[in-house]
Amino acid sequence: MRFAIVTETYPPEVNGVALTVQGLESGLRQRGHAVSLVRPRQATDAGAADDTLLVRSASLPRYPGLRFGLPATRRLLAQWKQSPPDAIYVATEGPLGWSAVRAARRLGIPVATGFHTRFDEYMRDYGARFLEHTALRWMRRFHNDADATLVPTRELADFLQSQGFRHVVRLARAVDAQHFSPARRDDRLRAQWGLQPDDLAVIYVGRIAAEKNLDLSIRAFDAIRQQHPAAKFVWVGDGPIRARLAQEHPDFIFCGVQRGDALARHFASGDLFLFSSHSETFGNVTLEAMASGVPTVAFNYGAAREHLIDGVHGAAVDSDDDFVSAALRLAGDAPARRAMGDAASDAMRALHPDQVSADFDALLTDLALTRRSRHASVAAA
Secondary structure, rough: OEEEEEEOOOOOOOOHHHHHHHHHHHHHOOOEEEEEEEEEEEOOOOOOOOOOEEEEEEEEEOOOOEEOOOHHHHHHHHHHHHHOOOOOEEEEOHHHHHHHHHHHHOOOEEEEEEOOOOOHHHHHHHHOHHHHHHHHHHHHHHHHHHOOOEEOOHHHHHHHHOOOOOOOEEEEOOOOOOOOOHHHHHHHHHHHHOOOOOOOOEEEEEEOHHHHHHHHHHHHHHHHHHHOOOEEEEOOOOOOOHHHHHHOOOOEOOOOOHHEEEEEEEHHOOOOOEEOOOOEOOOOOHHHHHHHOOOEEEEHHHHHHOOOOOOOEEEEOOHHHHHHHHHHHHHOHHHHHHHHHHHHHHHHOOOOHHHHHHHHHHHHHHHHHHHHHHHHHHHOO
8 A cells, every 4th residue: 555644743853743653654664555754844854755745844933943834735736646645644733734635635535634732722721712612623624624533542532522523533552662661770860860779750751831731740849859858850851941940940950852762761760750731632651651660640631541540550630739649649659659660561561552553554544445445336337
């Protein structure tokens, strides 16, 4: 089969969407399919591979280094007329994504979209709550033009269906438990953070931005530090509010963006992962922390609801006060943290990225074969 993937973000950009899309692309290639990629041109691009179409882009406000694709309907029509894919996956709802869905519809190519970001909830996080319903209508219109909308959890599927989204399909997520592993724990790295062997490293990994509700994590850490003065708060990632947080909290340790083995070492060298976001569609970092053997405190939705058992792998909470209480409780109980970390790591070994690739393959292949069957029926008539 020939498949095309369209995305506004792609490595070396570091975020959950970019890495998820790269994993889906790699999985299709490993299963023998030809895959073409459409994405915005990045500053590091000297040229494009034969299977990659780079489109014009613009800077994403508030996110230095990230870009979004500009409308490219004509280029996509020309590209896909000349070399039509059997099915198309559009990962993002930006201008490029809209162009891709429009072009696919004109050419009669089946298209699936990915629901990766709760833009409706972002409106609240950025002080524009009055636009929440508008954002949801905008996303519904985009996704309902597709043959399938892929979501990572049953909870999100139920919500979108209740809001009038059609053809919603769950595509589960997984984590590479060989890469993210307790074996990656690095005592030298912990020493660089200023920790003694028994000191507590509270860790956050992700985008350092307003929509991540980081003030709550800071509130929880302040409570922890009152009882454990030697504790350190380690931040891995970057984002628009990093500079402000570093100025306001000079005792915090900011490690910047980490990739590959370095990211795995940072995860596994933590003792407690605080993930206070309210607006994730999933939250890949929850699985990565669990696979790394780090007990996690997160809100009971997304990845936490699907995979984190409260009291076994960490804490899945329903309120801000519960978040702080759970963080404080686990910070003071090293044996419980070790037991939860072991249980979380064991649970993540049962997840298989190859199965996600197989499911994604099956979904796109079914869309393509359904289209062929319909065309054959029309021709026979």
